Amino acid sequence: AQKVTQAQTEISVVEKEDVTLDCVYETRDTTYYLFWYKQPPSGELVFLIRRNSFDEQNEISGRYSWNFQKSTSSFNFTITASQVVDSAVYFCALRGGLQTGANNLFFGTGTRLTVIP
Amino acid sequence: KAGVTQTPRYLIKTRGQQVTLSCSPISGHRSVSWYQQTPGQGLQFLFEYFSETQRNKGNFPGRFSGRQFSNSRSEMNVSTLELGDSALYLCASKGTHYGYTFGSGTRLTVV
Numbered sequence: 382a383q384k385v386t387q388a389q390t391e392i393s394v395v396e397k398e399d400v401t402l403d404c405v406y407e408t409r410d411t412t413y414y415l416f417w418y419k420q421p422p423s424g425e426l427v428f429l430i431r432r433n434s435f436d437e438q439n440e441i442s443g444r445y446s447w448n449f450q451k452s453t454s455s456f457n458f459t460i461t462a463s464q465v466v467d468s469a470v471y472f473c474a475l476r477g478g479l480q481t482g483a484n485n486l487f488f489g490t491g492t493r494l495t496v497i498p
Numbered sequence: 499k500a501g502v503t504q505t506p507r508y509l510i511k512t513r514g515q516q517v518t519l520s521c522s523p524i525s526g527h528r529s530v531s532w533y534q535q536t537p538g539q540g541l542q543f544l545f546e547y548f549s550e551t552q553r554n555k556g557n558f559p560g561r562f563s564g565r566q567f568s569n570s571r572s573e574m575n576v577s578t579l580e581l582g583d584s585a586l587y588l589c590a591s592k593g594t595h596y597g598y599t600f601g602s603g604t605r606l607t608v609v
Contacts (some may be wrong), residue, residue: 485531
């Protein structure tokens with residue numbers, strides 16, 4: 382079965398602090414893809430990153446960075462020097478399916494991040 | 499290029515009615531998926547269409563159906579609406595890579 386766990390329901394930080402959002406996944410597929418999406422109050426899911434299971438290299442994009450560790454089935458997301466505009470709900474998602482056939486996105490329950498000015 | 503367009507943005511319906519939501523994917527994308535988002539159940543997969551064929555289906559009752567047209571535009575239909583169908587319905591468009599682009603959603607309220 383495919384499962385994504387985001388244990389942190391809500392996080393509040395003061396502007397300019399760093400914050401890490403945790404994501405743990407479960408899958409029987411050996412080839413899979415992991416995603417992070419941002420959902421502002423407008424409702425649209427904004428794509429942030431996609432990683433495949435064969436690429437464990439960490440990635441940095443501006444103030445955003447991602448740490449993918451297959452050994453612990455985790456794909457954590459760090460925002461450095463947080464800003465008020467980072468306030469949103471963040472979703473981690475898994476797409477497997479090449480072995481199990483479940484080739485849709487499975488989402489975690491999301492982490493609501495509030496950045497306090 | 500234009501993003502994913504979902505219409506309408508907001509909808510209020512009465513229990514027992516039916517509703518049709520529309521999604522126009524990114525030009526050239528042939529895959530359209532639908533997701534339901536509720537506070538209680540989170541984001542759940544409804545179905546995926548590719549080249550006018552339903553390729554995958556989530557665990558929803560038969561009241562939820564969809565279709566895709568030759569221009570890749572997709573519609574989803576919910577018949578005999580229930581209060582629990584109140585949700586944000588999101589459509590995702592996918593091209594040849596594994597990235598999904600979502601629309602702004604249709605917020606359905608059933609009263």
